[in-house]
Amino acid sequence: MAQVRSLKKIMAFLSANNTVAVNNADTRLAGCFLLGIPGLEHLHIWLSIPFCTMYVAALAGNGILICVILSQPSLHEPMYIFLSMLASTDVLLSTSTMPKALANFWLSSTHISFDGCLTQMFFIHFLFVAESAVLLAMAFDRYVAICSPLRYATILTSTAIGKIVAATLARSFIIMFPSIFLLKRLHYCRVNIIAHTFCEHMGIARLSCSDISINVWYGLAAALISTGLDIILIAVSYVHILQAVFHLSSQDARSKALSTCGSHICVILLFYIPALFSVFAYRFGGRHIPRYVHILLANLYVVIPPMLNPVIYGVRTKQILEGAKQMFSNLVKESK
Secondary structure, eight states: OHHHHHHHHHHHHHHHHTOBOOSHHHHHHHOEEEOOSTTOGGGHHHHHHHHHHHHHHHHHHHHHHHHHHHHOGGGOSHHHHHHHHHHHHHHHHHHTTHHHHHHHHHHOOOEEOHHHHHHHHHHHHHHHHHHHHHHHHHHHHHHHHHHSGGGHHHHSOHHHHHHHHHHHHHHHHHHHTHHHHHHHTSOOOSBOEESSSSOOHHHHHTTOSSOOHHHHHHHHHHHIIIIIHHHHHHHHHHHHHHHHHHTOSOHHHHHHHHHHHHHHHHHHHHHHHHHHHHHHHHHHSTTTSOHHHHHHHHHHHTTHHHHHHHHHHHHHOHHHHHHHHHHHHHHHHHHO
């Protein structure tokens, strides 16, 4: 019954807004319509309150973290440079999705142009792949710091960090840029309605009446090449890290080494576990888990990790706490 009511609402929406795409040109000219969270339309206003709160908290927390790292010379080290990259990626990832979702919740602004939908899709996936690469870079930083501490300064030079940043952006672009052309080549002759709050690759592809098997295989290959490979390399690095830590003779040295990795491990788990859960729930639990649960998880995923990452590092990292106190102290002195 719930599915029937939802279908009736969608058909009524289509009829009222004349959003049926008859052919490829119509869809590209008319654009797409994001329904938000189908089945929970009556709760959109209430759902917008926690989402807006988390989004503002993510912007504030990551913004403060970036300012602290940039303003404190003592934090101009590889570990904190990578952390500022993580914070920047978090801000961009949540910003690529939340403003449009909130506009949908508050103003029923469901329309998005076809090119705008492709642009949003590209940046969401690009930033996800980039953030995974940043976490891998942070794992490499911890590996060098613990397994080769005497060579740390010679390995992670400013030049090496610049190359890592360039490689991170280049890999993300190379992996995700073809998705635009894979979607543009399709013929769209179905309803141009996306039952989601934002555009993503397969959501757009399923609007087509063409064969999308290439898109399916491309999406799987992109995930394996990027996220799958990053998870394996992170796991390998931490195996070596733990081996090195437990070979340390001093208990204090072991505790200090594990403490420096604790924040990073928390952020890794916060990033990958919800993503993997969402993927497996969508692939294998689609018939048993309501659609709105998948959409809620996807929206929570782009705001909760960005909101919590600054808290995790701020609470667990003494240098960042001291840097924040120093920054705010300087601001107070300048204001007087």
